[in-house]
Amino acid sequence: MNYDIARKRMVEGQLIARGIRDRRVIEAMLKLPRHLFVEEAMAAQAYNDNPLPIGERQTISQPYMVALMTELMELKGKERVLEIGTGSGYQAAVLAMLADRVCTIERIRPLAMRARKVLDSLRLLNINIKIDDGTVGWEEEAPFDAILVTAGAPDIPPKLVEQLAPGGRLVLPVGDQFSQTLVRVLKREDGTYATEQSIGCRFVKLIGRNGWETE
Numbered sequence: 001m002n003y004d005i006a007r008k009r010m011v012e013g014q015l016i017a018r019g020i021r022d023r024r025v026i027e028a029m030l031k032l033p034r035h036l037f038v039e040e041a042m043a044a045q046a047y048n049d050n051p052l053p054i055g056e057r058q059t060i061s062q063p064y065m066v067a068l069m070t071e072l073m074e075l076k077g078k079e080r081v082l083e084i085g086t087g088s089g090y091q092a093a094v095l096a097m098l099a100d101r102v103c104t105i106e107r108i109r110p111l112a113m114r115a116r117k118v119l120d121s122l123r124l125l126n127i128n129i130k131i132d133d134g135t136v137g138w139e140e141e142a143p144f145d146a147i148l149v150t151a152g153a154p155d156i157p158p159k160l161v162e163q164l165a166p167g168g169r170l171v172l173p174v175g176d177q178f179s180q181t182l183v184r185v186l187k188r189e190d191g192t193y194a195t196e197q198s199i200g201c202r203f204v205k206l207i208g209r210n211g212w213e214t215e
């Protein structure tokens with residue numbers, strides 16, 4: 001298995017062919033060894049066009065979904081970013097290559113621990129991981145220029161909008177437990193916000209005080 005070739009094919013066939021245009025997103029996903037974020041037995045499938053299980057009944061998102069959500073965040077390099085749902089750590093790594101600082105929250109300890117190890121081995125040192133309920137954000141680290149939720153929310157968690165800086169973007173899947181719509185919340189300078197809808201998607205549940213109650 002030649003991972004470099006598989007990764008190049010993924011970027012061309014799944015991302016560029018479907019309209020991902022942000023050069024920085026493309027470069028980051030071309031560089032980042034996605035196969036290190038899945039279990040060894042599944043490494044050969046890491047560049048396939050689908051999500052994959054990462055244990056604890058959770059998944060690493062499909063590469064196209066990672067690219068699209070990241071593109072919607074419009075990162076230029078100087079941002080403070082928050083991610084809810086660290087999972088494997090792959091999305092956090094992509095964000096870390098495109099922004100100044102990434103804070104990421106995961107509620108399942110073994111996933112957070114494994115993500116920490118991989119991210120450290122790749123020397124991605126601008127990532128802060130917390131084990132907690134991310135539906136209330138990360139008050140001490142706020143405000144954020146961009147926030148990404150990588151689990152399906154029943155509604156837009158108000159605390160996350162609150163912790164967005166003026167001009168900031170919040171990207172998240174909103175819907176029921178079977179299907180959601182990718183939504184982008186744009187916070188204006190005066191604190192009010194507008195929402196835009198992107199494509200349909202299916203994520204695992206966002207569980208917490210401002211999410212779903214249980215799995």
Ligand code: SAH
Pocket residue numbers: 058059060061084085086087088089090091092105106107108111132133134135150151204205206207208209211
């Ligand atoms: N971004 C991940 C994919 C995450 S899957 C990656 O790149 O691999 C969604 C993750 O969200 C799961 O690991 C799940 O445990 C986590 N999650 C669900 N509800 C959460 C909450 N309230 N706070 C933090 N993490 C949560």
